[in-house]
Amino acid sequence: MNVLEQPVTSVKGIGGKAEEQLAQLNIYTIEDLLFYFPFRYDDFSIRRADEVQHEERVTLQGTVHSEPELRFYGRKKSRLTLRILSDGVLVQAVFFNQPFLKRQISPGDYVIYHGKFDKHRLAVQGAIIKSGAAEGAFEPVYPLKGDIKLTSLRKWIAAAYELHQHDIPEILPAQAMEKYRLLSRAEACRSLHFPEDMSVFKQAKRRMVYEELLLFQLKMQLFRRKARESSEGTAKVWPDDTVTSFLASLPFPLTGAQQRVLDEILTDMKSPFRMNRLLQGDVGSGKTIVAAAALLAAVKSGNQGALMVPTEILAEQHFDSLTKLYEGMGVRVGHLAGSSRAAEKREVLQQLKDGEIDVITGTHALIQDTVDFFRLGLVITDEQHRFGVQQRRVLREKGMNPDVLFMTATPIPRTLAITAFGDMDVSTIDEMPAGRKQIETYWAKPDTLPRVMQFIQKEVAKGRQAYVICPLIEESEVLDVQNAIDLHARFQAALPDLTTGLMHGRLPGPEKEEVMQAFASGNVDILVSTTVVEVGVNVPNASVMVIYDANRFGLAQLHQLRGRVGRGSEQSYCILLADPKSESGRERMAIMTETTDGFELSRRDLEMRGPGDFFGYKQSGLPQLKVADIVEDYRALETAREDAARLVQSEAFWQNEQYLLLREALSRQAGDLSQRID
Known part of the structure; x- marks a missing residue:
């Protein structure tokens, strides 16, 4: 047994009770203990008050300026406030539950104190008095659970390191250490x-x-290689001029980014391995044309294609656009909707089974047991995060190892994409079509709604339409937010000459479709709605997006909602009505007015929320990192990914002695490598 794999009880001072406590931190061996790192350090080196950043933990020195103020509250709780002159700055230091300090400190005393600095109030909160002997020390602070004391954990780690520092093996290859x-x-x-x-x-x-990060990326590259080698697909061959003729028929050229991602997709389709690719691009970046070209290639290779989307109206829009795009090309496009009449469904299902439909569009109706394909070769899932893993898997399994393309209009920063979707290839359209007008975005207080109504009235007079979005359907006692039903009534009363529609998630499907169709056809001037319009609505005539209580939404959702306008040739506007109380709410509003770039927004969103909350749920692909941060350490992540890809593909990594310890470390993380790589 490796000496570091011995139980923690072999370290002096750790008995049975301490062993139980450490188990709560998932520390069982000496190695676990040695590599349980601090999450922060208290720096007790003395700083100047005028050089400290807001909310930074800091140690200051100074002279007590006035008599300490002591107040008691609750049961046995107290608050002691000192005013200390530190380098010419009068700082308020707050000490909780340390009433004895009042007897020990007097005006004129020299003190050293430590805590979190509030730059706006010139205060140090949660301050603790440090003696001069501790000045200049860095003290590690570890994540704790249960009854473990910080001083005990520090002592045990120090004892383990003193005894086993020479037993810690070097697992990185010499060339990486030197490079x-x-x-x-x-x-x-x-x-x-x-x-x-x-x-x-x-x-x-x-x-x-x-x-x-290298170990994590090695693991991801390993799984990816194994998945690719085991993902037997069908190499597709189509006439050379298939895609070029299709692109030449379009009224506009592809952007460089569109052409690049299309080439990546077509290369995958030609290979004998099954494609597993994520295509991400901002709202309006042209993903649909790329998907149409890929579906055409699949059809001309003798296969069928399926395009699954989250809403029926979006499925119908794709059906209409594909029918027009493929006009005169001999491609038969079908549509399967959950709301279709039984006779229609039976006819479409039979045509799919007989191969009389080449491309089918639809919602989750495509994954019902009654749906059979003649030869499904390409599956495209739009807004892939709207479908569960099981739903996507069912559609994929309806063909003989079809190629799979996931699409999303929710841009994901590259660092997060290559981490969370490490088992997929990621293609990114990071360029917008030329000539598209940027949406002008404004942030205003909710009490300016009457002026906003006047602006909408002017836009409607020009022949335009408007969305008005709010968070809730009906009045809530919990959240003080405007609701769709009340807001709809206000607009009807204020603008009686205009037609105002109401849509929300509780409306029955047919009613929802009816309202949406009326808006799309121009029979409704203003659509008051909840966020059900976030995905799957394309009304080029709409030029105004008003979002009420905008501070209740995240950046990604605000951007998706804003993307419902700006789809025509006219100038479009997004008005954020919000009075956020929190600093993060104000920051979100400011960011929305600064940029319309979805990738820049997602980067800022990731910085604000952190990777764990970015998706709105715990993403299984995100690693539980001890030291690294995939936001701050994005350059190291890119470097580790490149190094891992090179290592996994080289024979030397699998055979040379210099990589033995790295292979063993990887094996502990990824399981038995011999079973994963033949």
Whole structure:
């Protein structure tokens, strides 16, 4: 047994009770203990108050300026406030539940104090008095659970390192250590637990970030290679001029980004392996044309194609657009809707089974047991995050290993895409078609609604239409937000000469379709709705998007809603009515007015929320990282991904002794490698 695999009880001072406590932190072995790193460090080196950033933890020194103020509240709780003159700045220091300090501190005393700095109020909260002896020390702070004390954990880690520092193996190959000038694994471990200064700490962190991301990317590359080798597909062959003739028939040329991603998709379709690709592009970037070209190639190779979308109206829009695009090309397009009459459904199902339909559009109706294909070769799922994993899998299994393309108009920053979707190839359309007018976005207070109504009235007079979106359907006692039903009534009363429609998720399907069709055909001037219009509505005549209580929405959803306008040739507008109380709410509103670039928005959203919350649910593809942060360490992530891809594809990695310890570390993370790679 490797000495580091011994139980923690072999470390002096750790008995049975401590072993149980450490198990709550998933620490069972000496190695677990040594590589359980701090999540922050308290820096007790003294700083100047005028140099400190807002909410930074800091140590200050100074002279007590006035008599300490002590107040008691609750049961045995107290708050002691000191005013301390620090480098010419009068700082308020707040000490909780330390009433004894009042007896020990007097005006004129010199003190050193530490806590979180509030730059706006010139205050240090949760302050603790430090003695002069502690000045300049860095103290690690670890995540804790249960009854474990921070001092005990520090003591156990120090004992383990003292005894086993020479047993820590170097797992990175020599060329990587030299190329990136990395500290050894043992040095990095020591400096993360016991940093002498911040420069050494940064070097240690850089080394462990690279190691952690390299192991994760090796695992992803390994699974990807295995999945690719086991994903037997069908190499598709079509006449050489199929796609070029189709593109030449379009009234506009593809953008460079559209052409690039189409080439990537067609290359996958020609290979004997099944395509598993994510196509992401901003609203209006032209994903539909790329999908149409890929479906045409599949049909001309003797296969059928399926396009599954989340709403019936979007499925109908795709059916109409594909029918027009393929006019005169001999491609038979069909449509399967859940609301279709029984006789219609039977006819479409029979035509699909007999191969008389080449491309089918539809919602989740496409994955019903009654749907059989003659030869399904390409499956495209639009707005893929709207479907569950099981729903996507069912459609994929309806063909003989069909190629699979997922599409999304919710841009994902590259660092997150290559991490969360590491088992997929990712294609990105990062260029908008020329000549498209940017949507002008404004942020206003809710009490300006009458002026907004006047603006809408002017736009309607020009022949345009408007959306008005709000978060809830009916009045709620829980949230003070405008509801769709009340807002609809206000618009009807204020603008009686205009036709105002109402749509929300509780309307029966046929009624929802009827309202949407009336708006799409121009018979409704203003559509008051909840977020059911976020996806699947294409009304080029709509030029105004008003979002009421906009601070209740996230950046991604606001951007999707804004993307419902700006689809025609006229200038379009998005008006955010919001009075956010939180700083994050105000920041979201400001960001929305600064940019219409979905990728820039998603990057800012990721910075604000962090990767764990970005998707709105726990994404299984996101690693549980100890040291690295995929937002801050995106450059290291890219480097690790390139290095991992190169290693997995090289014979040396699988055979040479220099990679043995790295292979063993990977094996512990990914399971038995011999079973994964033949």
